Amino acid sequence: MAWAKKVMRVNLTTGRIGSEPLNMDWAMQYLGQRGLATKYLTEEIDPKCDALGPDNKLIMTTGPLTGTMASTAGRYSIVTKSPLTGCVACSNSGGFIGAEMKTAGWDMIIFEGKAPKPVFLHLENETAELVPADEIWGTSCWHADEWIHRKYQDPLMRIAVVGRSAEKGCLYAAVVNDLHRAAGRSGVGTVMASKNLKAVAIRGTRGVGNVRDITAFMAAVQKGKKVLADNAVTGQGLPRFGTNVLMNVINEVGAMPTRNMREVQFEGSSRISGEAMHEPRESDGKPNLVTNAGCFGCTIACGRISTIDRGHFTISNKPQYWGASGGLEYEAAWALGSDAGVDDLDALTYANFICNEDGMDPISFGSTVAAAMEMFAMGVITKQHTGGVELKFGSAEALCWAADVTARGEGFGLELGLGSKRLCEKYGHPELSMTVKGQEFPAYDPRGIQGMGLTYATSNRGACHLRSYTVASEVMGVPVKTDPLVTEGKAELVKAFQDATAAVDSTGLCVFTTFAWTMEDIAPQIDAACAGGWTAQKMLETGERIWNLEREFNLAAGISGKDDTLPDRMLKEAAKTGPAKGKVNNLHEMLPKYYEIRGWGRDGIPTNETRKRLGLKSGGLAA
Amino acid sequence: MRITLKLYAGLGEFLPPGARDNATEVEIVAGASLQEIIDRFHVPRERAHLVLVNGVYVNRSERDARVLTDGDVLAVWPPVAGG
Numbered sequence: 255m256a257w258a259k260k261v262m263r264v265n266l267t268t269g270r271i272g273s274e275p276l277n278m279d280w281a282m283q284y285l286g287q288r289g290l291a292t293k294y295l296t297e298e299i300d301p302k303c304d305a306l307g308p309d310n311k312l313i314m315t316t317g318p319l320t321g322t323m324a325s326t327a328g329r330y331s332i333v334t335k336s337p338l339t340g341c342v343a344c345s346n347s348g349g350f351i352g353a354e355m356k357t358a359g360w361d362m363i364i365f366e367g368k369a370p371k372p373v374f375l376h377l378e379n380e381t382a383e384l385v386p387a388d389e390i391w392g393t394s395c396w397h398a399d400e401w402i403h404r405k406y407q408d409p410l411m412r413i414a415v416v417g418r419s420a421e422k423g424c425l426y427a428a429v430v431n432d433l434h435r436a437a438g439r440s441g442v443g444t445v446m447a448s449k450n451l452k453a454v455a456i457r458g459t460r461g462v463g464n465v466r467d468i469t470a471f472m473a474a475v476q477k478g479k480k481v482l483a484d485n486a487v488t489g490q491g492l493p494r495f496g497t498n499v500l501m502n503v504i505n506e507v508g509a510m511p512t513r514n515m516r517e518v519q520f521e522g523s524s525r526i527s528g529e530a531m532h533e534p535r536e537s538d539g540k541p542n543l544v545t546n547a548g549c550f551g552c553t554i555a556c557g558r559i560s561t562i563d564r565g566h567f568t569i570s571n572k573p574q575y576w577g578a579s580g581g582l583e584y585e586a587a588w589a590l591g592s593d594a595g596v597d598d599l600d601a602l603t604y605a606n607f608i609c610n611e612d613g614m615d616p617i618s619f620g621s622t623v624a625a626a627m628e629m630f631a632m633g634v635i636t637k638q639h640t641g642g643v644e645l646k647f648g649s650a651e652a653l654c655w656a657a658d659v660t661a662r663g664e665g666f667g668l669e670l671g672l673g674s675k676r677l678c679e680k681y682g683h684p685e686l687s688m689t690v691k692g693q694e695f696p697a698y699d700p701r702g703i704q705g706m707g708l709t710y711a712t713s714n715r716g717a718c719h720l721r722s723y724t725v726a727s728e729v730m731g732v733p734v735k736t737d738p739l740v741t742e743g744k745a746e747l748v749k750a751f752q753d754a755t756a757a758v759d760s761t762g763l764c765v766f767t768t769f770a771w772t773m774e775d776i777a778p779q780i781d782a783a784c785a786g787g788w789t790a791q792k793m794l795e796t797g798e799r800i801w802n803l804e805r806e807f808n809l810a811a812g813i814s815g816k817d818d819t820l821p822d823r824m825l826k827e828a829a830k831t832g833p834a835k836g837k838v839n840n841l842h843e844m845l846p847k848y849y850e851i852r853g854w855g856r857d858g859i860p861t862n863e864t865r866k867r868l869g870l871k872s873g874g875l876a877a
Numbered sequence: 878m879r880i881t882l883k884l885y886a887g888l889g890e891f892l893p894p895g896a897r898d899n900a901t902e903v904e905i906v907a908g909a910s911l912q913e914i915i916d917r918f919h920v921p922r923e924r925a926h927l928v929l930v931n932g933v934y935v936n937r938s939e940r941d942a943r944v945l946t947d948g949d950v951l952a953v954w955p956p957v958a959g960g
Contacts, residue, residue, distance in 0.1 A: 485956075486924075486926070486955060486956035487956045487957060487958045490887065490955075491886060491887070491955060491956060491957045491958065492958065492959070494886070494887065495886050495887075495957070496959070497959030497960055498959065499885070499886050499954075499957045499959055500957070500958075500959035500960075502883075502885050502899065502952075503885070503927065503954060503957065506883075506929055506932050506950075506952050507929065507932050507933075507934075508932050524898040524899060524900075525898075528886070528959075529885060529886065529889060529899055556959075583959075584959045584960070585960075719960060720960065723960055725960070726958060729927075729934075730927060730956070730957065730958050731926070731927065731934075732958060735934065735936075737934075765960070766958075766960065769958040832932050833931065833932040833933050
């Protein structure tokens with residue numbers, strides 16, 4: 255059945271480690287990973303708890319296909335309550351540790367309590383122990399990763415780790431695995447550090463068994479891989495240019511958030527794009543991009559491996575950064591680039607390296623820097639605050655300084671670690687925070703792509719593109735082209751994307767497969783691996799159930815329909831250039847319809863009829 | 878009349894030598910259609926997936942009839958995606 259059917263429970267307060275069977279009744283309703291771990295979380299914690307207190311739990315979770323031969327089946331997620339938003343957090347990552355955890359025989363590891371001193375979990379198949387981490391506490395993810403590998407003399411060990419930013423309380427700290435993949439959003443790394451848990455180091459050698467019908471599974475998997483290979487996006491575009499191929503696309507359609515979203519087009523986009531990463535540098539004749547890279551079992555391989563010009567100011571005297579490492583994804587290139595007004599590709603790559611090295615979400619970090627730059631331009635933040643640094647839009651030096659001090663939790667970096675919402679509130683300008691529910695916007699201006707406004711406003715983890723990527727339809731024409739400047743039909747589009755993505759995020763597969771796969775391609779792979787009769791329709795129903803359960807968590811945490819909104823800049827300040835010139839986001843035209851088709855009341859609360867249909871508790875979690 | 882032609886991602890190979898930032902200036906005659914310009918640069922029709930004029934998408938069925946005007950920016954991509 256692909257599920258290992260085993261959950262490890264680690265009580266960090268007492269040091270007790272136990273094993274228990276996976277709740278298969280819940281697995282039939284929530285499948286795995288995002289959905290199933292959210293079910294566990296809602297059953298086990300008070301949604302009102304302090305996200306950074308011992309009552310919060312942190313769940314490291316795989317999907318039923320994680321570790322199998324299906325393409326991209328290396329995904330895992332970290333599910334917890336977010337300190338950034340107060341919402342349920344679910345951050346998904348690739349790399350190799352998800353598959354390693356499954357191969358060690360575990361669907362899920364639930365961390366609870368708080369260790370009295372820093373520790374890391376060492377797990378090898380059935381054997382697990384908490385090991386003192388005093389020697390690596392206060393060090394970067396990369397240092398800790400190397401230290402643990404050396405300690406066990408096992409290069410095949412897979413490690414997920416938090417950096418100094420998390421330890422210092424940066425509210426958007428990530429959990430970094432395999433050096434440059436990350437469960438990046440919503441501050442899941444901050445929660446891990448709050449528990450004095452530095453790392454999880456895993457070696458698994460058992461393999462993944464329990465596949466329901468191995469012959470059918472192999473046939474379904476092979477068919478799926480052929481679809482990915484034959485598709486121009488997953489077979490050619492993503493491996494060659496990576497996600498940053500979107501830089502010029504989104505700029506051209508006038509939805510490129512620029513300089514803290516004051517503008518919607520960036521004059522420097524072509525210099526920081528996926529295409530630019532292929533161009534030889536004038537200085538040394540080498541391109542930024544060294545090669546593409548794939549996560550476990552992936553036949554797409556969209557990852558970027560990059561270098562920085564050794565003569566560049568960021569690293570000329572730092573040889574530790576002269577080698578190749580994880581390069582820019584579109585989201586990082588946007589947040590570190592256009593949102594800060596910086597078009598220096600080497601500087602962006604350096605800042606990205608730092609985000610990986612010390613575990614920071616580059617989206618939230620870049621967006622927070624952009625807000626700080628706007629306040630610096632207004633004279634609200636001054637050189638007195640920054641210690642003499644000119645925090646100007648367009649300054650590559652300022653961006654890289656900000657990355658350094660935030661990563662290490664030093665000086666003004668501690669304030670940048672608060673995130674955009676709290677930083678802007680602290681300096682008396684909450685209107686300058688480009689956030690929803692406290693989480694920073696990703697790389698699509700909702701004035702130029704209307705559906706993304708509804709996506710951000712209703713996302714269960716705060717502003718996020720990965721909860722409903724209507725850009726695929728509104729810009730790229732996948733699965734069908736819709737007009738990005740109209741609101742008609744967007745409520746239905748957003749709901750469809752939200753439900754489908756929630757289901758895919760619960761499988762162990764990568765959501766990027768959906769540029770080629772429909773649910774009709776995915777369901778046969780799940781059904782062949784798992785008991786339960788997983789049709790495409792059941793997958794979508796499961797996705798809807800997951801979406802509503804996440805909503806119930808947030809409602810019980812005190813977040814309501816009033817929070818389903820956007821910053822005034824998106825609702826009142828019209829775009830100045832491009833196809834969306836003169837337009838704002840018309841959220842009010844989409845939100846009521848969205849509530850209606852969700853089966854929610856006008857207050858954004860699921861009706862009891864909807865709850866009953868989806869098998870959720872009548873009256874909500876609080877009841 | 879002059880327009881700006883931008884060919885991105887894998888279509889960059891169809892740009893003339895010396896083009897920078899994936900763009901080149903193109904002289905066109907009055908009444909020239911969008912598709913004529915794409916054909917002039919030997920971009921295979923099936924690879925011209927995302928076609929924008931001044932940032933606005935033009936359906937495949939409208940490209941033969943769509944007339945360009947002075948100063949237009951024509952941008953073309955093969956199928957791409959990201960996130």
